[in-house]
Amino acid sequence: MSSKQTVVSGKDITRSIADALQYVSYYHPADYIRYLSAAYEREESVAAKNAMAQILVNSRMAAFGRRPICQDTGIVVVFAKIGMSARIDSDGSLIDLVNEGVREAYLDPDNPLRPSIVSDPLASRKNTRDNTPAVVHVDLVPGDKITFIVAAKGGGSENKAQFTTLNPSASVSDWVVDTMSTLGSGWCPPGLIAVGVGGSAEKAMLMAKEVLNEPIDMFDLLARGPSSPEEELRVDLYQRINALGIGAQGLGGLTTVVDVKVATYPSHAASKPVALIPQCAANRHVKFTLDGTGPAVLTPPDMNDWPDIDYGSTFSAGARRVNLDTLTKEEIAMWHAGETLLLSGKMLTGRDAAHKRIVDLFDAGKPLPVDMKGRVIYYVGPVRAVRDEIVGPAGPTTSTRMDSFTEKVLEATGLYAMVGKAERGPVAIEAIVKHRTPYMIAIGGAAYLISKSIKSARVLAFEDLGMEAIHEFEVQDMPVTMAVDVEGNSIHKSGPAEWRQRIARL
Known part of the structure; x- marks a missing residue:
């Protein structure tokens, strides 16, 4: 048995966690960029190809600007593998050290990250303002070093995590594919999925979450072919999920997942626990090892890994230009599901908390603080601006969370259109048709790119809600895709259905 003991400074852990979270906020892993670039090159769906182009352009801009890829800068998840011959020199606990690193990263004045964590999840749900606490998993392993995997997991993909216990003879592949077909696009594809099979309920979920960070x-x-049951399942799921035709942002296309990860563990003879966790296009994680010689050194990726995409010509060709300040009901009735629009003019913002307040005021017979008649609302919670920015990264949030409010909000406000992310449910589509108020999507994973189309921003109401306050943005050529038109036609239904048939013919 070795007598060597490595002493790792607690300050080095905190510094490394903070640096890692800053790093993943603006650098995609190089492997994801390579795989997404390959998917972009072979994509045949125009809508999906445009979506991937925006994600890639946004990623490159974020890397150069060192600002978040996505406005949802995630819940922090840390996996720590602590060598049993290593010692941490600190008066505080490991979790305290990690949380201090989270605090420093999210409050960094040069690149503040959006705090999304709320305390007391059952009642007050008050924002902790610094994104603490993190979720920390610790393993004791042989060796004298400490290895960390630091991930920032967005809410859209995290909300789509699923778990089941199958009968021992049941097909894992069938359950995963059936489940993926029902998840919609709120998890922001193209991304990855991870599957944990075996152990117990919590073990399966933990395995899936950890293996999601593998290269x-x-x-x-x-190219080489599978050599184990796990690899056979990976290939099978990769092919079957992409054959669903869901495509980038659920618009229909050839690539829904760029990879599938699988982890297994022995289980009870009567059980087959299966966990499924998707990862969105903001695939943020980094791995580093501390050996007692100082904090982690994280090397920036090679900018040549990003493809050179002509942003202007990619999104302006064939797009309908829209002046938001002169909208009429007759004009919006001409927009059709699937077409690209470039929005210019003034729009409002509002998401979950603002919608609830609007409904509460309406139900109480009280006036609304903002006249919304004839306006467009964007479901967004932007990152705080720094330096000369008008607004920080400002990508869309998942719109289905607004579905239950949509009927009353449209009735109360007289809004003309909505912009968000992913599909709408039947209740929302019914309200869209009734009020002839169409729904558009901006691209999830393109937050920094979208922010560059915002030319002015000011808070109009509910300032105490922070990033969820009602803002007024003035935008210029903000790219969106018509998702649900006034007749109720949905690109999230027609797009995947068309591409599922095309892929089947192939």
Whole structure:
């Protein structure tokens, strides 16, 4: 047995966690960029190809500007593998050290990250303002070093995590594919999925969450062929999920997942626990090891890994230009599901908390603080601006969370259109048709790019809600896709259905 003991400074852990969270906020892993670039090159769906182009352009801009890829800068999840011959020199606990790193990262004045964590999840749900606490998982392993995986998991993809216990003879592949077909696009594809099989309920979920951070290697696996049941399941799921035709942002296309990860563990003879966790296009994680010589050194990726995409010509070709300040009901009735629009003019913002307040005021017979008649609302909670920015990264949030409010909000406000992310449910589509108020989507994972189309921003109401306050943005050529038109036609239904048939013919 070795007598060597490594002493890792608690300050080095805190500094490394903070640096890692800053790093992943603006740098995609290079493997994801390579795989998404390959998917972009072979994509045949125009809508999906445009969506991937925006994600790639946004990623490159975020890397150069060192600002968040996505406005949802995630819940922090840390996996720590502590060598049993290592000692941490600190008066505080490991979790305290990690949380201090989270606090420093999210309050960094040069690149503040959006705090999204609320305390007391049952009642007050008050924002902690610094994104603490993190979720920390610790393993004791042989060795004298400490290895960390630091991930920032967005709410849209995290909300789509699923768990089941199958009968021992049941097909894991069938359950995963059936489940993926029902998840919609709120998890922001193209991304990855991870599957944990075995152990117990919590073990399966934990395995899926951890294996999600493994390097992307599906092309290598396809080239050499699977050599284990886990690899056979990976290939099977990769092919079957992409055959669903869901595509980028649920618009229909060839690529829904760029990789599938699988982890297994022995289980009870009567059980087959299965966990499914998707990862969105903001695939944020980094791995580093501390050996007692100082904080982690994180090397920036090679900017040549990003494809050179002509943003202007990509999104302006064939797009309908819209002046938000002169909208009429007759004009919006001409917009059709699937077409690209470039929005210019003034729009309002508002998401969950603002919608609830609007409904509460309406139900109480009280006036609304903002006249919304004839306006467009954007479901967004932007990152705080720094330096000369008008607004920080400002990508869309998942619109289905607004579905239950939509009928009353449209009735109370007289809004003309809505912008968000992902599909709408039947209740919302019914309200869209009734009020002839169409719904558009901006691209999830393109938050920094979208922010550059915002030319002015001011808070109009509910300032105490922070990023959820009602803002007024003035935008210029903000790219969106018509998702649900006034007749109720939905690109999230027609797009995947069309591409599922095309892929089946192939």
